[in-house]
Amino acid sequence: MKIEGSLAMGSQWALVVLACLCLLVPNVAMGQLYKDPRQPVERRVNDLLSRMTLDEKIGQMTQIERGSASAAVIQQYKIGSVLSGGGSEPAFRATPSQWMSMTNNFQWGALKTRLSIPFLYGTDAVHGNNNVYGATIFPHNIGLGCTRDPWLVRRIGSATALEVRATGISYTFAPCLAVCRDPRWGRCYESYSEDPEVVRSMTTIIDGLQGQSPAGWRGPYLQDRRKVLACAKHFVGDGGTFQGKDMGNTVVNYETLVKTHMRAYPTAIAKGVSTIMVSYSSWNNQKMHANKFLLTDVLKGRLGFKGFVISDWDGIERITNPWGANYANSVRLGINAGIDMVMVPKNYVTFIATVKRLVSTGAIPMSRINDAVTRILRVKLQAGLFEYPYADNSLGAYLGTLSHRALAREAVRKSLVLLKNGGGAKKRLLPLNKNARRVLVVGAHANDIGLQCGGWTMSWQGSQGATTKGTTILAGIRQSVSKNTEVVYQYNPPTGYAKGKGFEYAIVVVGEKPYAEIQGDNLNNLNMPSPYPALIKDTCSNIPCVVVMISGRPLVVEPYLGYMNAFVAAWLPGSEGRGVAEVLFGNYEFTGRLSRTWFRNVGQLPMNVGDRYYNPLFPFGFGMKMGIK
Template identity: 35%
Template sequence: MKKLHLLLAIWLLIFYAAGSLFSAPNDEIEKKIQTLLSQMTLKEKVGQMTQITLEVVSLKRPDGSFVNSLDENKLRQAIVEYGIGSIINTGGAANTARNWLEMITIMQKMATQETRLGIPILYGIDAIHGSNYIKEATLFPQSIAMAATFNRQLSRREGEITALETRAVGIPWNFNPVLGLGRNPLWPRFWETYGEDVYLTSEMGRAYILGLQGEDGDISRADRVAACMKHYAGYSFPLSGHDRTPAWIPERLMREMFLTPFKSAVDAGVYTVMINSGEVNGVPAHSSAFLLTRVLREEWGFKGLAVSDWEDVKRLHDRDHVAASPEEAVKMAVMAGLDMSMVPFDFSFAEYLYQLVKKGEVPETRIDDAVANILRVKFQAGLFENPFPDPQRLQLIGKPEFAQVSLSAAREAITLLKNENNILPLQKDVKILVTGPTANSRAYLNGGWTYTWQGDDERYYPAHYKTILQAITEKAGQRNVVYVQGADIETQKDMGEAVQKARDVDVIVACLGEATYCETPGNINDLHLPAVQRELIHQLARTGKPIVLVLVEGRPRVINDIVPKTKGILMAYLPGPYGSEAIAEALFGEVNPSGKLPFTYPKHVNDLVCYDHTYLKEFDVNRYDPQWPFGYGLSYSEFEYRNLKLSQSRIKKGEALQISVEVENRGERAGKESVLLYVSDLYRSVTPPVKQLKGFQKIMLQPGEKRVVTFTLTADDLAFVGRDNQWIVEPGVFKVRIGDQTAQFELVE
């Protein structure tokens, strides 16, 4: 096969030239930045580069309280004496919207009225599934569930609502989306990702960013916030599966897969980036000039703010051992390209950096560049013109129509994995045993980053959020529902009673899954669902009663021994506070499941192969053998694909290929279907994946309705990173797959 190698310069012209939508400098803002920089002392500059957590400047809150109180003496030390540029976090738990507004107002008054230059504070928060640290705000399904919807519009709407509610209390900066690829299901932050696929992650992330920042990127508006793509880059693929442990990712793979969603975010105009907490190939990301300067700034043209993750500059010394002292760690990170350090409990970063500049070890020009990036976001966010939140906007938080969007997302996320003999949907007059550890918990539906870091304190959960048990009981009636927990997450509880009660019902709904966790506390050594939960299913199966499994989990836990014991399986992921209603609606057929797996669900703990693997089959030993593949999801309807057509059989570079397929709902129920377009490069100079997702559309079809779905492919969609770590396109034959339909075309020079 003849090769068409594009030189790096040519590829950069095609793939990178667009850069960020907002990379072109605003002359007026740039003049203001330079004027302000010229007036700043070195101490004021390094202060702007320092970020602390709210706990440093607040009083200890009473347990269970939604109200935080500032310690104004400590706040004055931080803002007036040290001139810090940013404050983050929530003080241990969610706060009321009024409390947030009052705290932000006090901070901004102090920053703008008591400091020499009046530079406002840039407040940041992890609003990762809605404004999860504002008591009254709208919560959404976690990102892994949002990915299962395959619905860009829902992702964008989530971003819009999150931005409006977060900015209403005066917070202009959201540390989201997570754009790492969820390709190691052991990783405890798996559920913060959009799954294993590059294209899906890029598209859902882009939609979310446009929701937060708007199509025009005007984050000075009262309903917009600056997005923060994280964690740049390679954090999500640790070799051990444990959080903040080393990753080994060759540059070719890094560029083709793990960097691509971040490049897409830059093209979408993302304003800020948070750096990977771990290391890749022995190089901690916070010390990587390759990632922070060469790729991010020079190749991509990113003009925004690069912030560290929690305490990670210090970790260059005390964990990673690449810096011989804390001072050297500061120098290493800043010279690599860091703009702001999430210290977060002291002012050591500013103190070390000040001395490093005075000693000539860090040039002040590097400090000026970093501070300019910080000030640019503050100007773009309109903080100099109006740093104060508007009390009138608090009434916009938690509107009923926002809850309906969250419910819609949960409905579209629910994924039907098994439906033997059409056990589902259930009739509402059947007698049901509801059992399992996730059946009667609000927290387990939401996971971490929900009111508290770990999301495990149900004192903070509003009583109107239903558990799965409550939602099922509302549908079927109290007389038809029996509840016995049967097992906790990892311990037995009333299992014998559950088995006894099962004998007197028509069907068992067993709700299994995971407890809440976030980051390192969620590390596990065994991907199996805990043994006691699987034993509950084995015991219940002996009664002969049909079992419907509901999985509430942030990562796919291995269940190969109990799948044969069940008649139906619903994957709920972490569906958020309205997920219980969506689950009940799916069980009883009020909602037709339309979710599809955004990851490969493994069958075995030592067989974690993703769908876009290279050719494996040899002697029938190496093969892709998951429990369920990426993109899998059943429906109560039957969708038939036919008449796959290509606009031409040969295309040249620069030409577009139009692809169409007809989809018909052959079932008796209306339903939504995610139409997935896969492309296979049959032969190339680097072993090709068997297939890659290159397009998707979510459609709604009534019974008997047909629709023609179209996609467009160009040569750019066929590019890959070659042996020399540069993007290239090679001519050859490609296969297109949509449903069970296939066709081939040729790319020629």
């Protein structure tokens, strides 16, 4: 009897201890291991996957656009991710609190689903949080490549992550690891360089965006609430298409594809990049969105990528021509090729139904669905989204901070490339005299934030005008000269304006209008738009001048070079135009070196460093100094 009583008492104590544990970790008591942050990630993934229905799995594989989303839609269709297309925002010039309110509302819908799987919000923060009014806009990648400064790029990644989190967003479709081999491509400015090794060196931005865990594990560490998930794009070969045509065909053998266009991806994967986006382009006439060999055998197999593969915007629909033809077959090809999350901005109802039907017929095996969802859940769990699903209101203050703008000015200064400073009959002009009595500034690009930021700024294609907060180049000039210097600005002065008016020199700021993919392709001439050629000839024929070019790629400049005393490539500097003026006036030395070859004429293209017939106007890596102390 005593023994029996002791056993009974022991059992009662065991029940008490178990009950206490249940109170501490109620989800574990109910067997919901996936909600226990103390469990290994893979165990949580497997537990959650085992509980999911096919509808819930397909929902996780679906990413829809903000304009199509609502808490009710997310809850009904179990949507796993939402994105903002270029320029898509919750309200005109939305504040951080408005952004957070929107993302929190969507998250509320996700957490109301049966398994409470948090959703993931993505945005194209490709040079700062560029969809958001008042964010710091950093130079585009072509300029950052000229800095040859991986530490600077890492710091930009950290600043961008903070400004993205300032709006309640935890995922950015960056960095772009394309190796642009032809400046006619409309996305060339998204590429760090024509040199794959320069591109590879800039993967340090992933460290800045995603952070590193205290234990040293390289990958997303969002538990500190200041980091975001990164996305290496576009896999693979998008920068090598024939004649630089966007979404075109890259015709190279496998060895060249790996050596040139895939060079940066092993490093990005080693850094723990969470997601990789598929390219619209084709490789030897096979669409990348349907290329199982490259997406599954190479990327997931040989390279060991453990995150998830995401399509580009409506990328699956573009597999077949005309666009969207034989939709079911495109879905089958894309998912079976290895795409895990599919960006279907508006057509999500049809997509979900199509996938479900293809699974029921065996056209898409259940093993492929489980692999895709495993990868998506792994990323969400590693990122801490289950523990911290909602926005942190305290981070809103980080949008457009003075320290981030100072970092952007540093990036502008280091990205500038001095290509000419005197020579021939022209005298050396730089650094400019801060104490000149009278200075002329001409060109629309001198006084326009939208023009100096370029595409992917407040809208997909970008636009002219005061699109966001920042400092124009003209404002930076006025801040750099002495208080006794008169700065005269003329948008497009009449012929002969510069002559006989006492100007010591002119600063002529020229460039391209903003553009992005598709619409940015320039397959014919790469000439400066009117009135800039005439403006250079007239102004520089009458007084000494420095020409500053704002562009996303080299443009035809050789016919006008003889008119200039000095020539500076400023690329697309972003919101902090003062950085340009700080170098022109000698506060800092030029340190930038060309990240891509500057051609003489379009007939030479494509022409890259190392080519047999290499005869550039300015070679890859070229960059002068003023010689200031």
